[in-house]
Amino acid sequence: xxxxxxxxxxxxxxxxxxxxxxxxxxxxxxxxxxxxxxxxxxxxxxxxxxxxxxxxxxxxxxxxxxxxxxxxxxxxxxxxxxxxxxxxxxxxxxxxxxxxxxxxxxxxxxxxxxxxxxxxxxxxxxxxxxxxxxxxxxxxxxxxxxxxxxxxxxxxxxxxxxxxxxxxxxxxxxxxxxxxxxxxxxxxxxxxxxxxxxxxxxxxxxxxxxxxxxxxxxxxxxxxxxxxxxxxxxxxxxxxxxxxxxxxxxxxxxxxxxxxxxxxxxxxxxxxxxxxxxxxxxxxxxxxxx
DNA sequence: AGCAGCGTCCGGCCGC
DNA sequence: TGCGGCCGGACGCTG
Numbered sequence: 001x002x003x004x005x006x007x008x009x010x011x012x013x014x015x016x017x018x019x020x021x022x023x024x025x026x027x028x029x030x031x032x033x034x035x036x037x038x039x040x041x042x043x044x045x046x047x048x049x050x051x052x053x054x055x056x057x058x059x060x061x062x063x064x065x066x067x068x069x070x071x072x073x074x075x076x077x078x079x080x081x082x083x084x085x086x087x088x089x090x091x092x093x094x095x096x097x098x099x100x101x102x103x104x105x106x107x108x109x110x111x112x113x114x115x116x117x118x119x120x121x122x123x124x125x126x127x128x129x130x131x132x133x134x135x136x137x138x139x140x141x142x143x144x145x146x147x148x149x150x151x152x153x154x155x156x157x158x159x160x161x162x163x164x165x166x167x168x169x170x171x172x173x174x175x176x177x178x179x180x181x182x183x184x185x186x187x188x189x190x191x192x193x194x195x196x197x198x199x200x201x202x203x204x205x206x207x208x209x210x211x212x213x214x215x216x217x218x219x220x221x222x223x224x225x226x227x228x229x230x231x232x233x234x235x236x237x238x239x240x241x242x243x244x245x246x247x248x249x250x251x252x253x254x255x256x257x258x259x260x261x262x263x264x265x266x267x268x269x270x271x272x273x274x275x276x277x278x279x280x281x282x283x284x285x286x287x288x289x290x
Numbered sequence: 291a292g293c294a295g296c297g298t299c300c301g302g303c304c305g306c
Numbered sequence: 307t308g309c310g311g312c313c314g315g316a317c318g319c320t321g
Binding site: 001003041045069087088089090130132133134146182184191192279280281 | 313314315316317
Binding site: 040107132 | 293295
């Protein structure tokens, strides 16, 4: 499941492969055509498949950047600028290849749902096993207001102050701290894996009410989240479940995870516990985290 | 008005 | 081996 570090890895590998290339044709898989025909918002959001295909044809990719867990593909066509927003959901992956057969893992190849064919004959394949990902074509970011509500990038100068200010708001004060740090409007890009790790390293119980953590501890917690995200980026992200970097390679951060998915606390060997917070499984050590 | 909770997009995988 | 249930980012709707 790609979180910020995994998306960062994808962008770093993808950008040099696709910037400057022009889309000649777009193909959409039969299952997505059918889902969309049934009125579902499967992967392609806001447009019909025919609108999406027609719009993308002729567009040149001018830049590729990460924003939170989103990939922003800046596009240009006939002097007009567009933004193709990609979210990988649980199982999305991009493969720049010469032909589909180069997507070697069968479970990705057989779930290739959107294929861009470039004018140079190469392909950019979007595969998504569980179809939780999204592709949304916009004229600009403001056309989809939820994108404007995202917290600053965690590495940005103002991110700590933004986080601290959020934690004082009434809507967050009573919430479990884990729900708050995983909220994209409070911290960008911190999902279940890295929230679990940061809380463990800080000895903070995931269900602790946000207002019951001192400002000093909140600062330390934010810094810990940033450190964990940064360390994961340096290690190429975590390879868990269906996440792969685009070349089929894999990150190594999963080997450094101390609490996510663990049955026993690495510090005190107590059996870990888990509870549901904001709808997600939250693992913690009942001995170490208070 | 604001928010909690649930539905939506799904198939891999686990346990019985 | 077959099959029902669980899991989950983030938005949108409902009560």
